Amino acid sequence: MVIIITMPRKPFKTLEARACQAARHSKRREVIFEVLNSGHSHLNAEEVHHEARKRLPGIGIATVYRALKFLCGCGQASEFIPADGVARYEPGGSRAHHDHLICTSCGRFIEAVDPAIERLQEKLAARHGFKPTRHKLEIYGICAGCAGK
Amino acid sequence: MVIIITMPRKPFKTLEARACQAARHSKRREVIFEVLNSGHSHLNAEEVHHEARKRLPGIGIATVYRALKFLCGCGQASEFIPADGVARYEPGGSRAHHDHLICTSCGRFIEAVDPAIERLQEKLAARHGFKPTRHKLEIYGICAGCAGK
DNA sequence: GGGCATAGTGATAATGATTACCATTATTAG
DNA sequence: CTAATAATGGTAATCATTATCACTATGCCC
Structure with a gap:
């Protein structure tokens, strides 16, 4: 249950850490992380956006896509694409395969x-x-x- | 090596036959079928279009999409969607899974x-x-x- | 062989998910 | 507090695919 939304300020040692290169704390990213971890899983980007708006009404769809991509890069979320071609997201990284x-x-x-x-x-x-x-x-x-x- | 590109004129007995409801013979569909069966497999729609144009220069991309869909409905081809989300096609139906x-x-x-x-x-x-x-x-x-x- | 109903076609507009761009806002080291 | 710049929102752009529509080709009928 660790949230990595702040940057490791020192040089990165691993590829994974580099993928996680967030420079600043961001409320939106935190909210999107919470939405992913709030029970209903396998949401697509639009559904995540819908849920996130309940908590931060002004949040934009572009930010949702950015945050999801970022969380996947961190290993804090993972993406998969079912037969309809629309990406869906779930909490946790590939370790939770x-x-x-x-x-x-x-x-x-x-x-x-x-x-x-x-x-x-x-x-x-x-x-x-x-x-x-x-x-x-x-x-x-x-x-x-x-x-x- | 059977090509079904002509309609069964009588009422259809099975769902599969219905999916295969082609009313007329079509040179383009035949060519697209040939491309799929010509060796290099796992082509996407654009690649099929490229190959098909070598044989029928005027053939349009819409026709390629229509024919691929049709052949899949017939069980003469099958579609699968890899991680990049772009559909690829191979000859044969789901039987050849x-x-x-x-x-x-x-x-x-x-x-x-x-x-x-x-x-x-x-x-x-x-x-x-x-x-x-x-x-x-x-x-x-x-x-x-x-x-x- | 010619006519006719209509399936098939090509060009292109529309769609839907995702990404790129850019001006503005927010964060944080110093 | 301030400067540097990461993050954001709105929206234009992109890319694969589908829908539309006017036109062409097929094949049953005579």
């Missing part, structure tokens, strides 16, 4: 991880002489709630 | 399938009461060729 089950009926996102799948993916990559850095698994279908109807 | 290893250095796409992963994905979905219809697995990293350099 998980896959998505996406209901094509109600649009709900279910998060899931299967260590066995992760391991097999590593092996699959290795068989092709491929060094994986990240991956994306999305399963589209009908969730339990929608199937019951 | 496979996953992608995408090199972030040279942009190459390697196709792969691992039945074990597929099975585990089914189980993962089932554990969440989820009825999967399709899925997408993309592994980003460095391919063997680029790692060697």
Whole structure:
């Protein structure tokens, strides 16, 4: 639950720290961070903007995009792009990796991880002489709630 | 190697046949089909347009988009959207499903399938009461060729 | 072979998400 | 407090894709 919205004033040691090069504290960035961490996850930029305006009415959409990008660079948020091509954001960095089950009926996102799948993916990559850095698994279908109807 | 570019004149029995409702033969659609099946795969719409123009100089980008959509509806092509959000196309329908290893250095796409992963994905979905219809697995990293350099 | 209904096409305007630009505002080291 | 400059808001620009519309091509009918 650490918020990094202020700059490390000294030279950066790691790429990640460099990506996080914020020079000044900013109320808007803080609010956008709070929105991402306020429960309803998987918001797109427009939805984040809508929520953020409840707290800071004047905040602009450009600032939302900038802040989201910045937070992703910091490892404080992560972005993923489902089949409709519109980016969605969730709190936490790639360390909190998980896959998505996406209901094509109600649009709900279910998060899931299967260590066995992760391991097999590593092996699959290795068989092709491929060094994986990240991956994306999305399963589209009908969730339990929608199937019951 | 069957080309469906002419309409089934009678009422359609299946959803798939309906999606394939082409009323007339069209040279452009045929050419676009040929481009998709001509070796270099994973082209985006613009690249397909570029190739198609070599064979039919006057062909427009709108027609390319229309034909690609149509071929996908027929099961003669399939679309997937990598992390940059720009759709790419390959011949064949979802029956020829496979996953992608995408090199972030040279942009190459390697196709792969691992039945074990597929099975585990089914189980993962089932554990969440989820009825999967399709899925997408993309592994980003460095391919063997680029790692060697 | 010619006519006709209409599917297909090309040019381009429209769209929607995202980014770039720029004048203004806010932050903070000194 | 002040200067230097990062952050912001509004909006124009961008880019892939879709919609529109006038025109062309296809193929069933005679």
